[in-house]
Structures are given as structure tokens and as C-alpha cells.
Amino acid sequence: MASKARVRQHRNPFAFRDPVAVPKWGEVFEDLERPMVVDVGSAHGDFLLALAEQQPQTNFVGLEIREAMVDLVRRKAERAGLSNVHLVLCNANFSWAELFPPASLRAVFVNFPDPWFKKRHHKRRVMTDAFIEQVADALEPGGQLHFVSDYADYALSVAEQMLAHPRFSNPAGGTTPAERDPDLPFTHREAWHLEQGDAIHRYRWVLSA
Numbered sequence: 001m002a003s004k005a006r007v008r009q010h011r012n013p014f015a016f017r018d019p020v021a022v023p024k025w026g027e028v029f030e031d032l033e034r035p036m037v038v039d040v041g042s043a044h045g046d047f048l049l050a051l052a053e054q055q056p057q058t059n060f061v062g063l064e065i066r067e068a069m070v071d072l073v074r075r076k077a078e079r080a081g082l083s084n085v086h087l088v089l090c091n092a093n094f095s096w097a098e099l100f101p102p103a104s105l106r107a108v109f110v111n112f113p114d115p116w117f118k119k120r121h122h123k124r125r126v127m128t129d130a131f132i133e134q135v136a137d138a139l140e141p142g143g144q145l146h147f148v149s150d151y152a153d154y155a156l157s158v159a160e161q162m163l164a165h166p167r168f169s170n171p172a173g174g175t176t177p178a179e180r181d182p183d184l185p186f187t188h189r190e191a192w193h194l195e196q197g198d199a200i201h202r203y204r205w206v207l208s209a
């Protein structure tokens, strides 16, 4: 009987620093003139694939540190015939600068990143100052960084980091969360949290032109 491989729930980002296979974007996507959008920690791909289907004129990239999830979403994208999605196995923190040239991205989504609850594990969180700086470099002027978390403390600490950032602004003002954009698909995590009735903290920042 075929056994289902167990997919790890978490991968310590400090333990994964393999060199990334940097895609040749011009070969991966049919048209590089189209906007490019990145989903950091794309996991099951619900959000990424739904968005790719909704917006066939945009190129979507999913970054994921767990290989089984990368393989799974690649298969799903192939089955769905989506040619505007590409998955990259990587540690987003470690490989970002190699992957994306300056001012090349229209938007970046960080949906429900692992909160790493214990204080001594906070350094494993994806939203480090260095990462935010790299995202700022990769976004085009007016590009957007979206962040969603069910963990209030994490969300607030990121909102404060972003408030202090000279190149990003929050259209909602200060550390005020954003409304849910009804055009965005639900992520796997989001659907689960909504079912549980959990509070969800959303933010959107815009890179100054």
C-alpha cells in the first residue's frame, strides 16, 4: 500500500541555507513585461494559485522552504494549466537578493508567517529588518507589501518596524490595520482561522515613488 509521506509543519529557516536555483525569469514566464508578484511562504498554494487564475496577466512567484509543498503546488499549477506561476524552493530571507532585481516587483505578500512564539526563536521570523530592506529594494515605486497574521503581538511589532521605515507608508495611517481586500482569495491559514473565529491582523504598506 502506498504510504503518504509526512509533511513537516515547520522548517527552521536557520537550518536551510542551500543555494537557490535562481530561475531565468525570461524563460520561466511568457512575458516579463507583466507585473511580478511574490507570495512568501506559499505552502499549499491556495492563495497563489487562485490569484494566478484571477490575474492571468500577472506573473506570480511562490517562495517556500518546505520541498514537499513546493512539489505539491508545482503539480497543482501544472494540472490547472497555469503558466503564470513559478515556485522556488528557498529560504526567502537568505535568497531574496539573488532572486529579485531592484524595482522588479509589483507586490509582495507575507500571509500568516510562522510566528515562532518563543522569544529565543523570534530571530527565525521572516520579517527581519534586513528582509524588509530587501523587499523595499525589490519593489517598484508604488509597490505594495501585504502582511497578515493571526498573532497580534507579531503583527503589531511588524507594524512598528514598518512605521519606522523611511520608504514605506501605511495608507490606513500609523500602525492602523488595513481592511480585508475582498478581491484577494483566502489563504489556507486564513480560511482555518476564520472558521475558528480568530482575529486576523492585516496590513498593507506602499513603497514611496
Ligand SMILES: C[S@@+](CC[C@H](N)C(=O)[O-])C[C@H]1O[C@@H](n2cnc3c(N)ncnc32)[C@H](O)[C@@H]1O
Binding pocket: 009, 010, 011, 013, 040, 041, 042, 043, 044, 063, 064, 065, 066, 069, 090, 091, 092, 093, 110, 111, 112, 113, 114, 126, 187, 188, 189, 190
Ligand atoms: C504558517 S504557514 C502559512 C502558509 C500560507 N501563507 C497561508 O497563509 O496559508 C507559513 C509558511 O511559510 C513557510 N516559510 C517559513 N519560513 C520561510 C522562509 N524563510 N522562506 C520561505 N518559506 C518559509 C513555511 O514552510 C510555511 O509553509
